[in-house]
Amino acid sequence: MGRWEPNASGRLGRAAMELYLERGFDQTTVADIAERAGLTKRTFFRHYADKRDVLFIGVTPLRERIMKAITQAPADLSPVAVLTLGMQAGAEMIQERPEDVKLRQAIIDAHPELQERELVKLAGLAADMASALRGRGLGEWNARLLAETGVAVFRVAFARWVANSAQGPLTRAVGETMAELAPLIAEG
Amino acid sequence: MGRWEPNASGRLGRAAMELYLERGFDQTTVADIAERAGLTKRTFFRHYADKRDVLFIGVTPLRERIMKAITQAPADLSPVAVLTLGMQAGAEMIQERPEDVKLRQAIIDAHPELQERELVKLAGLAADMASALRGRGLGEWNARLLAETGVAVFRVAFARWVANSAQGPLTRAVGETMAELAPLIAEG
Numbered sequence: 622m623g624r625w626e627p628n629a630s631g632r633l634g635r636a637a638m639e640l641y642l643e644r645g646f647d648q649t650t651v652a653d654i655a656e657r658a659g660l661t662k663r664t665f666f667r668h669y670a671d672k673r674d675v676l677f678i679g680v681t682p683l684r685e686r687i688m689k690a691i692t693q694a695p696a697d698l699s700p701v702a703v704l705t706l707g708m709q710a711g712a713e714m715i716q717e718r719p720e721d722v723k724l725r726q727a728i729i730d731a732h733p734e735l736q737e738r739e740l741v742k743l744a745g746l747a748a749d750m751a752s753a754l755r756g757r758g759l760g761e762w763n764a765r766l767l768a769e770t771g772v773a774v775f776r777v778a779f780a781r782w783v784a785n786s787a788q789g790p791l792t793r794a795v796g797e798t799m800a801e802l803a804p805l806i807a808e809g
Numbered sequence: 810m811g812r813w814e815p816n817a818s819g820r821l822g823r824a825a826m827e828l829y830l831e832r833g834f835d836q837t838t839v840a841d842i843a844e845r846a847g848l849t850k851r852t853f854f855r856h857y858a859d860k861r862d863v864l865f866i867g868v869t870p871l872r873e874r875i876m877k878a879i880t881q882a883p884a885d886l887s888p889v890a891v892l893t894l895g896m897q898a899g900a901e902m903i904q905e906r907p908e909d910v911k912l913r914q915a916i917i918d919a920h921p922e923l924q925e926r927e928l929v930k931l932a933g934l935a936a937d938m939a940s941a942l943r944g945r946g947l948g949e950w951n952a953r954l955l956a957e958t959g960v961a962v963f964r965v966a967f968a969r970w971v972a973n974s975a976q977g978p979l980t981r982a983v984g985e986t987m988a989e990l991a992p993l994i995a996e997g
Contacts, residue, residue, distance in 0.1 A: 700993065701993060701994055701995075733929075736929070736932070737925050737928070737929055740925070740928040740929060740932055741921075741924070741925055741928060744924075744928055762965060762969055762986075762989075763989065763993060765965050765968070766961070766962065766965045766986060766989065766990060766993065767993055767994075769961035769962075769964055769965055770958055770961045770962075770990060770993075770994070772961070773954070773957035773958045773960070773961045774954070774957075774958075776957055777950060777953050777954045777957055780953070781950055798950075798954060799994070801950075801951065801954065802954060802958060802994055803991070803994045803995045805888065805889060805951060805954065805955055805958075806889055806955075806958070806987070806990055806991045806994060807889075807991045807995065
């Protein structure tokens with residue numbers, strides 16, 4: 622078998638998700654995934670650190686899409702509008718493959734060590750968004766506050782969408798959840 | 810040495826924090842901590858799972874204090890006022906020992922695996938606060954949204970206070986940060 626396989630990463634990713642769905646995450650080995658993809662274990666480990674890693678491979682392009690939307694947003698938008706735009710750009714990417722996303726989330730929800738890894742990724746996303754908001758002129762602490770709040774909104778919107786995606790796309794859930802927060806907070 | 814030592818948990822905790830400050834967290838062993846406290850390693854392991862565990866032992870009483878303040882808050886307060894009251898009750902507990910808290914945070918900030926554990930604890934706190942807010946009649950998704958936002962506010966307020974506690978107590982930083990969020994979000 623040759624060293625470079627065309628689209629090995631994508632083939633391994635799809636094979637892994639199929640097997641996680643069929644057998645369960647715990648019952649699937651790296652050897653199983655490689656076999657299903659028609660590749661070797663060595664090829665698997667050229668692309669992924671372990672079988673958990675497959676579940677987080679989408680995080681980097683997602684973050685890039687969000688960051689691009691924030692940095693390229695029109696200059697006259699308010700910080701919260703820019704943040705919402707960024708999160709909706711990420712939401713668009715997620716809702717393209719709803720079944721994969723929901724399967725992935727069900728696996729993560731069932732494994733505390735995967736939830737930890739997801740929390741770390743979300744904390745990294747909050748830090749990046751804060752940095753992008755500072756880059757647009759928002760003060761240090763307001764940028765952190767808005768970015769951390771944005772992740773809170775995104776998590777809740779995502780959970781709502783996973784629980785009932787018949788109610789509409791994730792982009793809408795993000796916008797609606799952000800709109801619901803203002804009156805909730807202003808009541809104090 | 811007898812099986813039960815008076816206040817062994819507290820003595821070990823103080824000895825650990827002293828050594829983390831003097832030698833650094835990585836250079837301190839469980840044997841060092843037990844020796845400094847005048848106790849045995851066996852006694853240490855009766856109270857703590859490992860040397861990381863010492864840093865998180867305060868989380869349970871902190872959570873209990875926050876939950877008690879939320880569940881006992883006057884019935885006529887708005888959900889955001891109840892949440893702020895709960896977080897300020899927690900803040901009171903934290904600001905009683907500012908030097909310990911700051912040393913602890915510096916250790917956590919320097920160790921990714923401790924940051925993970927802290928993120929997990931904060932996610933658990935958000936879930937508990939959401940449950941307490943539901944118990945006061947707030948709807949499922951609004952309760953989650955408000956609780957997750959509360960943790961975001963608390964994290965930023967805490968970081969501000971650690972960076973500059975001369976500006977006032979943590980309780981005030983929590984109230985001010987919550988008050989700053991409303992106009993930031995409403996701009997959209």
